[in-house]
Amino acid sequence: MSQIIQKSVSRSIGQRRWKKFKTIKRGYYSLVILTTLYILSFLLPILVNDKALIVRYNGEYHFPAFSSLVASIPVIDQFVSVFQSGESLGQIDNPGQVRYRALQQQYENENGDNYVVMPIYPYGPIEDITTDGNSAFMKPMVAEEGQTARIMGTDENGRDVFARMAYGFKVSISFALILVFLEYLIGIPIGGLLGFKGGYYDMIGQRILEMWATLPTLFLIIIVVSFIQPSFILLVLLLSLTAWIPITTYIRAEFYREKSKDYVAAAISIGVPTWKIMFKHILPNSLVPVITNFPFAVVAGITALVALDFLGFGLPPPTPSWGQMLSTGLQNLTKWWLVFSPMVALFTTLIMIVFIGEAIREAFDPKTFSRLR
Amino acid sequence: MLQYFIRRLLFAVPTFFGCTIIVFFIVNLAPGGPYEQQVQALKAGSGFGIGSEASGTAKDGAATIPPTALAELKRYYGFDKPVYVRYLIWLGLWQRETDSYNVKLGEPRNVGNGNFVIVSKQSDGTYSIVDKETNESRSHVWTAENAVLDSTGFRQLRVFKTEYAGILTGHFGNSYEYREPVIDLIASRIPISLQFGVIGLVLSYVICVYLGIQKALRHGSTFDLVSSSTILISYSIPGWALGLLLLVLLGGGSFFDVFPLGGLQSRDYESLSLGEKILDRAHHFVLPVIASTIQSFATLTLLMKNSLLENLSQDYIRTAFAKGLKEKRIIWLHAMRNSVIPIAANIGHIIGIAFVGSFFIETTFNIEGIGKLSYYAILSRDYTVVFAFTVIGVMVNLFGAIISDFVLALIDPRIRFR
Numbered sequence: 001m002s003q004i005i006q007k008s009v010s011r012s013i014g015q016r017r018w019k020k021f022k023t024i025k026r027g028y029y030s031l032v033i034l035t036t037l038y039i040l041s042f043l044l045p046i047l048v049n050d051k052a053l054i055v056r057y058n059g060e061y062h063f064p065a066f067s068s069l070v071a072s073i074p075v076i077d078q079f080v081s082v083f084q085s086g087e088s089l090g091q092i093d094n095p096g097q098v099r100y101r102a103l104q105q106q107y108e109n110e111n112g113d114n115y116v117v118m119p120i121y122p123y124g125p126i127e128d129i130t131t132d133g134n135s136a137f138m139k140p141m142v143a144e145e146g147q148t149a150r151i152m153g154t155d156e157n158g159r160d161v162f163a164r165m166a167y168g169f170k171v172s173i174s175f176a177l178i179l180v181f182l183e184y185l186i187g188i189p190i191g192g193l194l195g196f197k198g199g200y201y202d203m204i205g206q207r208i209l210e211m212w213a214t215l216p217t218l219f220l221i222i223i224v225v226s227f228i229q230p231s232f233i234l235l236v237l238l239l240s241l242t243a244w245i246p247i248t249t250y251i252r253a254e255f256y257r258e259k260s261k262d263y264v265a266a267a268i269s270i271g272v273p274t275w276k277i278m279f280k281h282i283l284p285n286s287l288v289p290v291i292t293n294f295p296f297a298v299v300a301g302i303t304a305l306v307a308l309d310f311l312g313f314g315l316p317p318p319t320p321s322w323g324q325m326l327s328t329g330l331q332n333l334t335k336w337w338l339v340f341s342p343m344v345a346l347f348t349t350l351i352m353i354v355f356i357g358e359a360i361r362e363a364f365d366p367k368t369f370s371r372l373r
Numbered sequence: 374m375l376q377y378f379i380r381r382l383l384f385a386v387p388t389f390f391g392c393t394i395i396v397f398f399i400v401n402l403a404p405g406g407p408y409e410q411q412v413q414a415l416k417a418g419s420g421f422g423i424g425s426e427a428s429g430t431a432k433d434g435a436a437t438i439p440p441t442a443l444a445e446l447k448r449y450y451g452f453d454k455p456v457y458v459r460y461l462i463w464l465g466l467w468q469r470e471t472d473s474y475n476v477k478l479g480e481p482r483n484v485g486n487g488n489f490v491i492v493s494k495q496s497d498g499t500y501s502i503v504d505k506e507t508n509e510s511r512s513h514v515w516t517a518e519n520a521v522l523d524s525t526g527f528r529q530l531r532v533f534k535t536e537y538a539g540i541l542t543g544h545f546g547n548s549y550e551y552r553e554p555v556i557d558l559i560a561s562r563i564p565i566s567l568q569f570g571v572i573g574l575v576l577s578y579v580i581c582v583y584l585g586i587q588k589a590l591r592h593g594s595t596f597d598l599v600s601s602s603t604i605l606i607s608y609s610i611p612g613w614a615l616g617l618l619l620l621v622l623l624g625g626g627s628f629f630d631v632f633p634l635g636g637l638q639s640r641d642y643e644s645l646s647l648g649e650k651i652l653d654r655a656h657h658f659v660l661p662v663i664a665s666t667i668q669s670f671a672t673l674t675l676l677m678k679n680s681l682l683e684n685l686s687q688d689y690i691r692t693a694f695a696k697g698l699k700e701k702r703i704i705w706l707h708a709m710r711n712s713v714i715p716i717a718a719n720i721g722h723i724i725g726i727a728f729v730g731s732f733f734i735e736t737t738f739n740i741e742g743i744g745k746l747s748y749y750a751i752l753s754r755d756y757t758v759v760f761a762f763t764v765i766g767v768m769v770n771l772f773g774a775i776i777s778d779f780v781l782a783l784i785d786p787r788i789r790f791r
Binding site: 026027172208210211213214215216219220222224225226227292299303306307310326329330333338339343346347350351353354358 | 374384388391392395396397402403404405425516601602605606608609610611613614618620621623628733737747751758762763766767769770
């Protein structure tokens, strides 16, 4: 510790914490890996997809995977169509969505100028028995004739388990991140107000919080989902109904402590407006519990989504989700790969996030235990 | 101090009402309740009616259900009254109709236990109800009112008893699904969930306290680092998901057949001797107990470790060492006494978990405990059961926090609540 101080020019507390965080390898590498994977997951439509990257047909070029990449962006997806009929690309007697893997073989047999370039892993998360004639319950690393092996086999509907697992990662992390963002958006102002105002505000506010916290969220979700078709946004909103309570408690305690400090008194005495004191002066000093809590809130968000999907009250099918994959696995206990794939994905993700959380907590902890003897 | 706890208890009262009101209103106003489901079932012709009249129409298979049957159904579920009245009835602050019979004017009607009453109309338009045998007025017990027209267009009368019976008088009502008192239903499931809860509680406390102490004493050693990683991993895995994994691995599906797939006991349980019974139970308990306790391991162990570490770096420990006390004595008598305080304070919340049960674990392992009961009550819209669980949940939450504070004050004389 003393060495760092001697040679350091002058580092802000944030820089010191970041430096300490980097020394905790487990957490640091988890952060690097997870961030990379999450950014990559946005490119999934051109990495793992049953749509071709490039199709050359009679001199014309098509890029179906790229249009599905564009269509994977919310809001824009309303305006983009990824449908391409089989007939238009020479797949006779297929007026429906073109089957690119079959098309690839067809062009090869024709030996003409036409060709199809498939993504690295040419299976999509949604194609199943009905759309592509896949076989159900294929074992891992088994290939249909002339095609790439399916890393994790297929499920009861002939959907590719690996593709669903990969897409499920993106869904889970995005869901948890948005949920935590909403939690903070609601929890921080309310907690700040309760802690800053104190007195009767605090007393009544605390009672309302107590009431709100006892709401049986899961049961309410089950009831709501029974009459409204659940969607990504609806589930985020429903879960955030009660999920903001813990962060409110943390922030309230922080504000409660900070408001009695001299800098707040100084700010009040020179007439700084209340909201400015709260958000410009106190908030930056109260962020430690918010930041250290963040990874654990993400873990809770992922777990909640997986649990809801597992029970069948989560994202509507055929959205790829780990929870739904787990419940399929429970129904087919003898098909071990169905449980293993989402389980491994879930466990590794959660463990890495917890490692990050633990490292952040340690980096923010000024305490060093000195044991006597 | 006493004042503090009295205030806490008083605060619990509005919280309790607020919470039950929110849940009651949301659940009651949500479409697809038991009444609507019953009507659906009747329309589909597959339903089981509540009265002879209702099932009679169901057999006809027609989509038209006579208004009398509908009214009777509505009354059975209490949906003929506004929501706030239903809430007050449920609380026991408004009169609940208990026995209800259709009668015809002037004709004797059996109202249970061989008692017959005769209803007659009086000149001022009110009804008088007299006992057939003794001719005494029974108006203080029975109330009469116009019922809706029945299918033949004949206007009927209805007599009913009223009483104040709600959760405040300890009356939780009957389950729609199982047709038996909710209290009995829950009471029959509690021992099962409690067995888990208690075994899990004791095991996790014993293991975590011991592990926490060892980790604190060997802070920074390989043992500490390895166990920390293990604990972090166990913390990040949801218990039910781990249970699922263990089932696949050890439940005999694809890999090893070491543990049963679920349930509480083998099929031939009754024929076993006492020793074998205990072994059989234990055999069935291993996986669910692991799955239900694994996540609390991390919090408890790290709490124990950090709290002991913090105490070991305090001045009073330095003093104790300085005056030449033995290390064992210092750790176990001086440091431990102060280190268990946060652990003990945790107990209020954990007791709650043992009572509510975990329906995830119970569904995964197919155990008929409280958690599963509450889950299926929600699925089948068995509102009386759902509300009973809401009450239990709220109570456990509120009192868990108070118990925690109380235990804290009890074992730590420095703590003074104001």
